[in-house]
Amino acid sequence: DGGITQSPKYLFRKEGQNVTLSCEQNLNHDAMYWYRQDPGQGLRLIYYSQIVNDFQKGDIAEGYSVSREKKESFPLTVTSAQKNPTAFYLCASSISQSPSGQPQHFGDGTRLSIL
């Protein structure tokens, strides 16, 4: 079955440490996205990529970095510069440049906590 796989499900970060969240999709989607979800908040866009080797900052990119070396993969690194990283992180993908407004499909998320 096609879908989006996020790993790990739970992740703990020590002070000053960088951590990387994995996102892999086998839907053959061009576009991929990272969102952050805090309690009582909707999803906020961190980074998105519409094509391999290209990505754009979203609304809250500070303290995060991404890469898009393969169509299937869009890992997110939470750097030590992100002072409040505790949140639920969701990865999504969609068919890009589609005239029919195809929706984004989401993974199951990663819960990141500070030790």
Next chain:
Amino acid sequence: AQTVTQSQPEMSVQEAETVTLSCTYDTSESDYYLFWYKQPPSRQMILVIRQEAYKQQNATENRFSVNFQKAAKSFSLKISDSQLGDAAMYFCAYRAEPGVAEKLVFGKGTKLTVNP
């Protein structure tokens, strides 16, 4: 910038009854898409329904339907014959026409409780 507002942080409904969740948005675009996503306790985001702004007909998916009022920039979700499995957070989301910007803008969500 586009914004999405869900004015009801929490709603409750009796099983088998009907409930309507509100959503308003702000945009200067004429062509765009609107979505309702459901997030159950498992935290997975599940698409409930989608509406294209250029279509006047309201979208329907089984027990879920929308009331899309373009001039009022309103996009409410009606759930008929509510079931216990409908209990979840519901998020309204906006997206500009593909090719202009692919970003989804989400509201803060409405927590729906279904009482047996």
